[in-house]
Amino acid sequence: MGGKLDDYRAVAPRGSVDFMLRIAERLRGRRIVQVSVSRYGGAADEILNRIVPILNDLGIEAAWEVMLGSAEFEAIVTAVSKGLAGVEQVVTEGMLARLHATCAENARRLPLDADLVIVHDAATLLLVEGRPPAGHWLWRYHGDLSSPQPQLWNALRPFADKYDAAVFSAAKFAAPLSTRRFVIAPSIDPLSERNREMPRGEQSRHLERLGVRMDKPILLQVGPFERLQDPLGVVNAYRLVKKHHDVRLVLAGSPPGPGGVLAETQEAASQDPDVTVLVLPPDPQTELNALERAATIVLQKPLFTDFGADVATAMWKGKPVVGSLAGGIPSQIVSKVTGYTVETVEGAAFRVRHLLSNPELIGRMGAAGREHVRRNFLITRHLGDYLALLAHLTG
Amino acid sequence: MPAAEHFVFQGCVQVRELLPHEAHDARELLEEIRRVPAESIFCHTSGLLVHRPPEPDAYPNDFALWADIELRDRRLTERLAAIDPFRLGSIEGVRAELVSTLEHHLQQLSAAPSRGGEPFRFLQYHLVPVPTGHEAGTLREFRDALTGADASTLFFHIIEARYRLGRGRGDFAEWVDTVLGRHELAERLSRIDPYAGTLERVRERHLIALNRALEEEGGA
Numbered sequence: 299m300g301g302k303l304d305d306y307r308a309v310a311p312r313g314s315v316d317f318m319l320r321i322a323e324r325l326r327g328r329r330i331v332q333v334s335v336s337r338y339g340g341a342a343d344e345i346l347n348r349i350v351p352i353l354n355d356l357g358i359e360a361a362w363e364v365m366l367g368s369a370e371f372e373a374i375v376t377a378v379s380k381g382l383a384g385v386e387q388v389v390t391e392g393m394l395a396r397l398h399a400t401c402a403e404n405a406r407r408l409p410l411d412a413d414l415v416i417v418h419d420a421a422t423l424l425l426v427e428g429r430p431p432a433g434h435w436l437w438r439y440h441g442d443l444s445s446p447q448p449q450l451w452n453a454l455r456p457f458a459d460k461y462d463a464a465v466f467s468a469a470k471f472a473a474p475l476s477t478r479r480f481v482i483a484p485s486i487d488p489l490s491e492r493n494r495e496m497p498r499g500e501q502s503r504h505l506e507r508l509g510v511r512m513d514k515p516i517l518l519q520v521g522p523f524e525r526l527q528d529p530l531g532v533v534n535a536y537r538l539v540k541k542h543h544d545v546r547l548v549l550a551g552s553p554p555g556p557g558g559v560l561a562e563t564q565e566a567a568s569q570d571p572d573v574t575v576l577v578l579p580p581d582p583q584t585e586l587n588a589l590e591r592a593a594t595i596v597l598q599k600p601l602f603t604d605f606g607a608d609v610a611t612a613m614w615k616g617k618p619v620v621g622s623l624a625g626g627i628p629s630q631i632v633s634k635v636t637g638y639t640v641e642t643v644e645g646a647a648f649r650v651r652h653l654l655s656n657p658e659l660i661g662r663m664g665a666a667g668r669e670h671v672r673r674n675f676l677i678t679r680h681l682g683d684y685l686a687l688l689a690h691l692t693g
Numbered sequence: 694m695p696a697a698e699h700f701v702f703q704g705c706v707q708v709r710e711l712l713p714h715e716a717h718d719a720r721e722l723l724e725e726i727r728r729v730p731a732e733s734i735f736c737h738t739s740g741l742l743v744h745r746p747p748e749p750d751a752y753p754n755d756f757a758l759w760a761d762i763e764l765r766d767r768r769l770t771e772r773l774a775a776i777d778p779f780r781l782g783s784i785e786g787v788r789a790e791l792v793s794t795l796e797h798h799l800q801q802l803s804a805a806p807s808r809g810g811e812p813f814r815f816l817q818y819h820l821v822p823v824p825t826g827h828e829a830g831t832l833r834e835f836r837d838a839l840t841g842a843d844a845s846t847l848f849f850h851i852i853e854a855r856y857r858l859g860r861g862r863g864d865f866a867e868w869v870d871t872v873l874g875r876h877e878l879a880e881r882l883s884r885i886d887p888y889a890g891t892l893e894r895v896r897e898r899h900l901i902a903l904n905r906a907l908e909e910e911g912g913a
Contacts, residue, residue: 312841312844317704317823321823469814472814478710479710480709480710480711481710481816685706
């Protein structure tokens with residue numbers, strides 16, 4: 299669990315918690331409603347679980363409402379989300395009509411009268427049809443909307459334009475819209491289970507349970523075993539490094555969906571006792587915390603991703619990150635300061651070798667990364683951005 | 694001392710708005726720089742200090758960073774990085790220097806300008822001032838308040854005041870001079886280069902100057 303605002307004083311930048319209280323004073327008594335399609339499992343849900351209680355702690359009336367829908371609706375949500383992310387889907391007129399009807403039912407059911415209504419992600423987009431006359435409405439899209447499936451986007455864009463503004467995680471993720479567009483980067487919660495401080499003894503117990511030995515430097519990539527995460531590319535980078543340095547590689551992620559590359563990755567790992575493939579249990583926050591703390595260098599080399607906040611979580615633990623240029627990764631890594639951005643397997647191997655050959659750099663870049671995250675990617679900054687937007691829109 | 698002469702520390706938060714302006718090469722960058730609102734030029738140059746990364750050799754503006762990463766044009770990068778809002782003193786001055794630099798660069802090109810992988814996307818800041826609750830009537834109170842205030846306070850009173858609101862030397866130097874009558878200290882504060890690093894480094898340099906002044910007047 300995350301904490302109350304006061305708990306963040308020890309980790310947030312100097313003066314920032316008091317500053318947050320001051321911003322909130324300006325906005326006390328205002329009401330914010332956040333709406334998402336589920337309470338667990340999505341990019342929006344993780345951050346809402348933390349931000350909503352803190353907003354209330356600040357004296358701003360904050361509520362979090364969740365859409366209700368049938369099993370058929372859930373399938374539509376998945377198809378629409380994938381389609382907007384640019385993965386070709388079959389979304390029929392009938393499916394869009396069902397989406398429309400579900401949003402209309404929820405708009406009638408949910409208490410959406412507020413100074414600011416923030417509607418998260420694709421499936422909730424059509425709620426705007428039922429918006430009351432008062433209040434400002436924001437559409438918060440957490441993924442990459444730069445190349446959506448054209449016909450699907452043509453059908454949905456008119457609804458996005460009915461919001462007072464849209465909010466994207468990075469400028470490069472934004473689609474052209476007639477309405478105003480704002481940029482708010484995602485954040486990590488330093489007090490969450492994934493990021494909290496973990497005593498060495500506890501860390502060792504988790505690693506032992508996972509079968510990860512700490513007798514050699516560890517290279518770690520976290521991510522599902524899917525082709526777009528390029529775990530095989532990471533194995534190849536490791537092999538190039540292994541010619542010069544005695545290291546271990548740990549690939550840790552959730553079980554893949556259809557078309558995953560778990561079997562291929564396990565096959566590649568089976569030939570090398572220093573490669574460990576870990577299929578993690580659901581919600582593996584504790585395990586990831588232990589693994590990231592055990593890592594010497596973290597790799598994050600997907601071919602396609604959204605913001606990729608796994609980079610920030612690793613940096614928060616003082617690890618240099620070698621990452622690809624996909625999604626929001628380059629906006630988190632300050633290349634040559636907190637790690638390196640690379641375009642190829644060879645580039646990743648070269649940078650990892652360079653770090654292993656210059657261990658003082660590992661410590662220096664790790665420390666710079668933690669500070670970079672402290673100032674730019676903690677939940678306190680995120681909260682401040684929301685409060686600023688509320689103040690800007692509502693005067 | 695009357696309350697009107699107290700220094701009231703304001704912090705600020707920025708809302709970043711994405712504008713419908715993009716550039717794919719140096720020529721388009723020039724066209725858009727001529728066209729975008731002044732707040733956007735501010736956001737990509739002086740405003741950058743809010744989120745400036747910790748390395749000392751970070752580019753001082755987003756245009757230079759883009760020319761390096763996306764256009765991979767070293768000459769243009771170096772020329773854009775040399776543009777110094779501290780010396781130019783106003784956003785329109787910065788815009789004119791950017792235009793002149795890009796025009797000169799394009800004139801010297803023998804081929805069409807190369808296109809970047811990612812376009813330059815223009816943003817603008819909307820600044821929301823926030824009272825910090827810190828006030829100072831003496832130099833010592835001023836030093837103490839500056840020590841604990843949110844870093845955005847430095848942005849508001851130095852960068853925003855100086856480059857967007859056109860308040861000459863910045864609010865700190867102005868108050869130290871006109872209210873406390875400390876002309877030499879004001880001069881020292883106004884000479885601190887805000888582009889020398891992060892806001893925390895700017896704070897440190899102010900605190901060094903203030904501590905020295907307090908020591909000179911007898912005990913910090």
